[in-house]
Amino acid sequence: MTPVDRLGVWLSARQVRAKVGDVGGKRVGDFGCGFHARLGLELANRGAAQVTLIDVALADDLKQHPKITAIEGALPAAMGEISDGSLDVTLCISVLEHLWEAQAMLNELRRVTAPGGVCALSVPGWLDKPFLEFTAFRLGIQPCEMDDHKRYYGIRDLWPMLRQAGFLPHAISCRRYKLATSVFAVCRVDADDTGQVPAGHA
Numbered sequence: 398m399t400p401v402d403r404l405g406v407w408l409s410a411r412q413v414r415a416k417v418g419d420v421g422g423k424r425v426g427d428f429g430c431g432f433h434a435r436l437g438l439e440l441a442n443r444g445a446a447q448v449t450l451i452d453v454a455l456a457d458d459l460k461q462h463p464k465i466t467a468i469e470g471a472l473p474a475a476m477g478e479i480s481d482g483s484l485d486v487t488l489c490i491s492v493l494e495h496l497w498e499a500q501a502m503l504n505e506l507r508r509v510t511a512p513g514g515v516c517a518l519s520v521p522g523w524l525d526k527p528f529l530e531f532t533a534f535r536l537g538i539q540p541c542e543m544d545d546h547k548r549y550y551g552i553r554d555l556w557p558m559l560r561q562a563g564f565l566p567h568a569i570s571c572r573r574y575k576l577a578t579s580v581f582a583v584c585r586v587d588a589d590d591t592g593q594v595p596a597g598h599a
Contacts, residue, residue, distance in 0.1 A: 416583045420445045423485040429492030451475050476505035489518040494546050503562035513588035519581045520550040
C-alpha cells in the first residue's frame, strides 16, 4: 500500500475501534474488506467469535483462518449468502463510493445486523474529492481506484439513505473525520428491533 493508503487504513481502523468498541465474542462482518482484509484479520485476532469477509478476491491465508468465513463475490449480491440478523458488528469501510447499487448495499447491511448490533461505515466526502483526485491523477497514486468512484457523500446525502435502509433516526450518528473530509456513520439496532428490510428494497 502507498503511504496515503496506510494513513487512510490507520485512521479508519482507529475510528472503528473508538466507535464500535470491544469485539470480543462478537460475530463481525467486514464487507469490501480488501484482498488481505487487514482490519477483519485484526478483529479476528482480537477476540471476535467469528469474522465474515466479502470481497471479489481474498487471500488464501484468510480462507484457512479458523475464525474467518471468506466469501468471494461482488457486492451487494454476495451479501445474499448471509442470514438475516446474524452479525453483531457489520463494517463497510470506504466501499460504498465504489458501488452503483449503494442503497441496496445499505439495505443489506441493515438486514444482516442483529438486534442489539451495530453497523459502521465510512465514505469519502466532497471535501475529500480534490485531494484524492490530485494524488491519483497528478501524482499517479492509484488512479484506477479513483476512476472507479461512483459518487462522494455529505452527511445530508448519507443520512436519508441510512434511514431508507431501515435504521432509525435515534440510532444513526454521522460525523466528519479525516480532517473533516470524510464521513463516518454508526448505526445501532435496538435490542428489541426485529424489523428487517427485504434485500434489494429501495
